Amino acid sequence: MAQDTDPTGDGWTLASFTAAIHRGGVGLWAWSPERRLAQLDGLCRAFWDTTEPVVGIDALFAKVNAEDRPGMMRDWAASATDPQAYSFDFRIGDGADARWISARGVGGEAGRVGEWVQAIFLDITDRKRAEDAERLLTAELAHRVSNMFTVARALTAIVAREATSTPHFAEDLSQRFGVLHEATALATRSNRADRGDVRLRDLAERILAPYLNGANIAVDIPDAAVAPPDKVNDYAMIVHELATNSAKYGALAGGGTLRLVGRVADRALTLDWTEGGAPSGMPKADGTGFGSRLLKQTIERSLAGRFDRTIDAAGLRFRMVVPTR
Template identity: 75%
Template sequence: MGEGGSAADETWTLANFSDTIHRGGVGLWAWSPERRLAKLDALCRVFWDTTGAVVSIDELFARVNAEDRDGMVRDWMASATDPQHYSFDFRIGDGADARWISARGVGGEAGRVGVWIHAIFMDVTERKRAEEAERLLTAELAHRVSNFFTVARALTSIVARDATSMPNLAEDLSRRFGILHEATVLATRPQGLDQGDVRLRDLAERILAPYRDGAVIDIAIEDVAVVAPGTVNDYAMILHELATNSAKYGALSGGGNLRLRGGMANGLLRLAWDESPSRAAAPRADGTGFGSRLLRQTIERSLGGHFDRTIDADGLRFEMTVPAG
């Protein structure tokens, strides 16, 4: 409050109020159960990607993510009669660009003005994405710890078959575990360590090095297939996941054959991983576990590409295509 002024001099207008809550990601809305209409302020219209200030609630429901729609509609309709404070979250749209919204208010007559029940929408997208990233990180850590012990057992079995003495066994295992550690560090290195483009062939050679003596590995990736600094982690993660699965179930568990092909064409990088089953291979998983979700997250969301994977009695064939750069 300025000198000589008073609280009465500082008028609090509706525009002041709207601007303040909008900056906080909060929009005002109201709806009429009888008319099945919703009134949206300017920010709510941005949330719903509509220009209409008054729209059908069925039109809004149609824009809700299919996975959230039934629960959201149930909670929304309950607010017409339930005189309790409510809060329910849902997504508008699909995919990585979906917007998370939290609807909050008081239901029943307590929230009603005439035929309209008033409430707020809050944009909680950033919080939801942070929670999702934390859940993914926790699941990935558990997945990696489990995979490491599985791969350690597989490598020990491979080395033990050909070891001629205990010192030879220990030396070979130490070397392989050292390379495996390097590959794991590479797959999770901080982005700040990226120093420039990396040839995909060099990346594959480094990650597959621990398995060289246990399987026939043929890597033929063109020199033009390079990985940009910001995506080195993504490609290392993909190769590391494929190698780990192969060490569990496929060629890299000992005695199998792996062919890796890659190149660039028409602005796209293509990578094909083709392996025959190992004599010692365990029954292969169905491709619906966390490792598969991690591949999908990395290839489709992070790199904007797609992949196909076929598993049958002849082995595994994996092909991915991503935009170069």
């Protein structure tokens, strides 16, 4: 039998107990439905970015992410009278730095002490970000698999147009698929196993190699333009996505022209991807699909850069500018 289990003494002070739950990301709060006020402990004040221990409910609502606010307000109001246990999630703030909070407690009289409804706020930011990353990874995987089938079809069509015999067709297609495999491996390389800067010209030429005989391709990127070890995957994904789209809709679908030009100046890297018009009868990418969203996230968030793209009857013009180290 355990001894000395009576919850008394220095180890069971309110301060030590509160510190323990704070370390678990749990903040204590209470609110008065009648006076529309909230009491916040120290951790909750940090959640809401306020120094005041008592604040108006409406002032807190104003800090909730606009997408989450209507549902959060309904759930919050219901907790004043509904005697059931509740749990609802919302974001404080906007953008990538928004904090995810889960409000949990028991509503109605069971959760009241006098006029105050007591409950907890739990910081679930890390879990939500992990869930978002998993969803993105799953969607990206599905997108990549779909793209690989599209690229395979495009390469098969390119080889078929120029094959002079069945053996020649098989050998050429096998070689191109081999290079495609190498390019894909580069695009997903392990930073731990393969360190060091990679010249962007080498990376682009490797990814574009399977299409060299089917389109007029020129790559002009100086040696100074490099991808650091932790950004190689990002640059490879960008070039691979542009090449895949081109194989679907543009120059790499056969007979077109592609120019990839880079330059480094004023602590910035600029890459210009320019294609001639899509083959007659080919549809054009509208720039709104998952691949476009992936490009936006990679360039703007991971590389802290910007890009613009124009798609019209003349072809495609894509420019990205990212800061260098």
